[in-house]
Amino acid sequence: MGTTQLETVPEPKYWHLKTVLAEALDSEFAVGQILPNERELAARYGVARATLRQALEQLEFEGRLQRRRGVGTTVAPPRVGVDVAPVEDSWPGAPGDAWQTDGCEEVSPPARVARLLDASTTEPVSAVRRTRRAHGQTVATELLYVPCAATPGISGSGAARGHAALRALHHLELEGQERSVELGSARADDARQLDRLPGAPVLVVTTRYLSGGATMAVAVSTYRADTCRLTFGDTGAVELLAS
Amino acid sequence: MGTTQLETVPEPKYWHLKTVLAEALDSEFAVGQILPNERELAARYGVARATLRQALEQLEFEGRLQRRRGVGTTVAPPRVGVDVAPVEDSWPGAPGDAWQTDGCEEVSPPARVARLLDASTTEPVSAVRRTRRAHGQTVATELLYVPCAATPGISGSGAARGHAALRALHHLELEGQERSVELGSARADDARQLDRLPGAPVLVVTTRYLSGGATMAVAVSTYRADTCRLTFGDTGAVELLAS
Numbered sequence: 001m002g003t004t005q006l007e008t009v010p011e012p013k014y015w016h017l018k019t020v021l022a023e024a025l026d027s028e029f030a031v032g033q034i035l036p037n038e039r040e041l042a043a044r045y046g047v048a049r050a051t052l053r054q055a056l057e058q059l060e061f062e063g064r065l066q067r068r069r070g071v072g073t074t075v076a077p078p079r080v081g082v083d084v085a086p087v088e089d090s091w092p093g094a095p096g097d098a099w100q101t102d103g104c105e106e107v108s109p110p111a112r113v114a115r116l117l118d119a120s121t122t123e124p125v126s127a128v129r130r131t132r133r134a135h136g137q138t139v140a141t142e143l144l145y146v147p148c149a150a151t152p153g154i155s156g157s158g159a160a161r162g163h164a165a166l167r168a169l170h171h172l173e174l175e176g177q178e179r180s181v182e183l184g185s186a187r188a189d190d191a192r193q194l195d196r197l198p199g200a201p202v203l204v205v206t207t208r209y210l211s212g213g214a215t216m217a218v219a220v221s222t223y224r225a226d227t228c229r230l231t232f233g234d235t236g237a238v239e240l241l242a243s
Numbered sequence: 244m245g246t247t248q249l250e251t252v253p254e255p256k257y258w259h260l261k262t263v264l265a266e267a268l269d270s271e272f273a274v275g276q277i278l279p280n281e282r283e284l285a286a287r288y289g290v291a292r293a294t295l296r297q298a299l300e301q302l303e304f305e306g307r308l309q310r311r312r313g314v315g316t317t318v319a320p321p322r323v324g325v326d327v328a329p330v331e332d333s334w335p336g337a338p339g340d341a342w343q344t345d346g347c348e349e350v351s352p353p354a355r356v357a358r359l360l361d362a363s364t365t366e367p368v369s370a371v372r373r374t375r376r377a378h379g380q381t382v383a384t385e386l387l388y389v390p391c392a393a394t395p396g397i398s399g400s401g402a403a404r405g406h407a408a409l410r411a412l413h414h415l416e417l418e419g420q421e422r423s424v425e426l427g428s429a430r431a432d433d434a435r436q437l438d439r440l441p442g443a444p445v446l447v448v449t450t451r452y453l454s455g456g457a458t459m460a461v462a463v464s465t466y467r468a469d470t471c472r473l474t475f476g477d478t479g480a481v482e483l484l485a486s
Contacts, residue, residue, distance in 0.1 A: 011431050015441050059440055062428055079425060176474040179426050180320060183307055183444055183468040188254045198258050199301055201426055201444070225426040232475060233421040 014054035017047055017210040021055055025064055025075055031122075035065070035073040051084050061201065079229040080135050084179065084205055091174050091209060092144055092219060093166030099130040099142060104162035106148065109218075113145050116208055116218045124148045128162040131193060132221075141190045142221040150216055160203045172211040180206045181230060199224040257297035260290055264298055267339055269306055278308070278316040304444065306469040322472040323378050327422065334417050334452065335373075335387055335462060336409030342373040342385060347405035349391065352461075356388050359451055359461045367391045371405040374436060375464075382471050384433045385395055385464040393459055415454040423449045424473060433465045444468040 004030045017224045019035065042052045057075060059065040087096040107127045108114075114121040128144040144165075148154065149170035154161060184204040202222045209217040223230060278284065285295045299316060302308040309319045330339040350370045351357075357364040357368040371387040387408075391397065394411035397404060399469060434441045445465045452460040 011441055015431070018442075058428060061426075063426070146264060148339055176476075178474070180472045180474045181446065182325060182472040183306070183426065183446060185301060188258070199261075201304075203426065204426065218335075227341075229423045229425040231421070231423045233419075 008107070013047065014051045014058065016057045017051060018055040019044060021059060022064060025059070029075045030079045031075050033075050034076070036070070037072070037073075060226070066226075076226070079227055080139065081231045082132075082134055082139055082223065082228045083178065083231045083233065085232065089174060089177070091166070091169045091172075092128075092217070093163070093170065098134070099132045101128060101130050101159050101162040101166065102157055104160075104165060105129075105130040105157050109145050113218050114222065116206070117147060117215050118143065119147060126151060126154060126161065126165040131161075138193055138195065138222050139229065140223040141193050144217060144219045144221055146217045153186075167205075169209070169217060172216060174209060174211055175211045175213075178208045178210070182206075183225070184222065186222065194222070196222050196224065196226075203228065203230060205230065213219055251373045253410075257294045257301065258296060260288060261298040263288065264302060265305075265307060268302070269455065271342075272318045272321045274318050276318050276365065278318070279313070280315070300475045303469070309469075319469070322470055323382065324474045325375075325377055325382055325471045326474045326476065327468065328420065328475065332417060332420070333458065334409070334412045334415075335371075336406070336413070341376045341377070344371060344373050344402050344405040344409065346372040346401055347403075347408060348400050349370075352388050356461050356463065359449070360388065360390060361457050362390060367410040369394060369397060369404065371408055375404075380470065381436055381438065383464050383466040384436050385462055387460060387462045389460045412452070412460060415459060417452060417454055418456075421451045421453070426468070427450075427465065429465065437465070437467050439467065439469075446473060448473065 031033070035061045036044070038049055038052055042049050047053070056065060058069055063079055064076055065073050067073045086098055087094050092099065093101070105127050106124050108121050109117060109125045111120065111121055117125070125145045125147050128146065130142040130144060131138050132140040133143070146169060151165050154164050154168065154174075182204050184202045186194060186196050186198060186200045186202045188198045190202070191200055194200070194202070203225050205221040205223065206219070207219040208215045209219070259463065266305045272278070279287070283296055285292050285343050288295065299308060299310075306322055307319055308316050310316045317420050329341055330337050335342065336344070342356050350458055351364050352360060352362065352368045354364055360368070367390045368390050371389065373387060374381050375383040375385070375386040391410060394408050396405065425447050427445045428439060428444045429437060429439050429445045431441040433445070435444055437443070437445070437451055448464040448469050450462040450464070451458045452462070
């Protein structure tokens with residue numbers, strides 16, 4: 001990084017600084033490299049500590065920097081492409097599914113999930129907890145809701161119940177899937193699993209699995225927004241976007 | 244809202260307050276209603292102004308609140324479902340396309356776009372500027388990059404050039420589309436069009452259009468993350484997720 005002094009610009013000062021820092025990250029720093037401390041950086045760019053901090057926060061939000069206690073601020077690796085539907089037209093838990101089943105409980109579904117299931121919130125569902133790993137990190141957590149009415153005879157809790165609920169789905173014909181993606185912030189339990197702080201930005205993918213003209217399962221998946229780029233493909237050549 | 248005093252909890256205080264406030268928004272407030280001022284809210288919940296402000300910022304980030312100068316803080320309407328590919332398997336600009344063409348310029352593509360186009364950054368492309376409106380607001384801006392080599396004879400600038408570039412694509416056979424979704428922050432020009440401040444969270448959708456075994460166009464679409472939920476469907480019944 002040079003000793004660039006920032007000129008007065010119409011956009012917020014921290015925003016311009018962010019742009020300058022982003023260019024420096026591209027040209028002068030390597031992935032994983034530790035940034036100079038805040039005092040040094042503020043002096044180098046001739047800005048107040050508060051302005052610098054805002055710019056660093058923005059770069060962290062955009063996934064360009066990682067800040068970890070005891071380590072400092074490092075240059076983040078490029079986001080990892082994660083295919084949202086790697087096994088097309090299949091139920092969760094089909095061969096090749098990237099998710100691991102961690103547990104399962106009987107719960108009343110949240111209001112929004114009940115609406116998608118065309119059910120009342122008092123009808124019990126199996127909530128299957130799953131996690132997805134990629135490139136050595138947990139990139140997503142999931143709660144997969146399956147109405148107990150669709151999986152008769154299932155009881156107990158834990159991963160065994162989760163596997164049984166998934167197996168029951170596989171006996172049905174899958175007619176279609178629909179997805180939505182929106183911005184969210186990590187709840188405390190998801191944050192812990194994703195190695196993030198509560199409130200960290202996440203991408204929430206909601207999937208409806210359709211069978212027999214009805215919604216037979218709803219998955220709410222929470223992806224790390226700092227390290228993931230979600231990919232959707234229909235040609236099988238999704239790798240290019242993932243790079 | 245009651246006079247709930249917050250107990251000490253292991254998660255950050257503002258986070259707990261955010262949860263309490265979110266429940267109050269559901270049960271006691273209507274969409275569009277103006278919230279009491281910060282002083283009053285802080286007193287009501289027995290928290291410091293700084294804590295309250297953090298919780299309000301989080302709720303704004305999650306699309307539950309809107310803060311506008313001169314109006315105050317209001318309860319946001321639910322997010323609007325926006326179908327990312329409403330006209331399946333068609334080029335941009337096909338009948339039914341939700342986007343409006345605003346202009347077009349000849350540019351060198353950004354490095355990432357050039358990589359997706361299998362081109363060098365020195366080969367010129369037409370950058371077609373488009374916007375998408377839904378429910379009375381501009382929900383997304385787009386830059387659609389089309390290599391000039393694929394659209395011989397095109398020149399000039401402005402919307403006319405944009406329309407010509409789209410028409411040229413329609414003579415080619417579309418073999419597939421691939422998309423990725425990631426979190427971004429609005430650049431100053433996009434922010435202005437989206438009626439947001441620079442740095443506001445956005446969902447960036449990158450689409451590759453494939454023809455003749457090559458990428459013939461790349462669209463980079465920037466959606467408001469506060470008001471939009473992106474929907475992806477393969478059954479035509481996406482409306483349910485959009486509600």
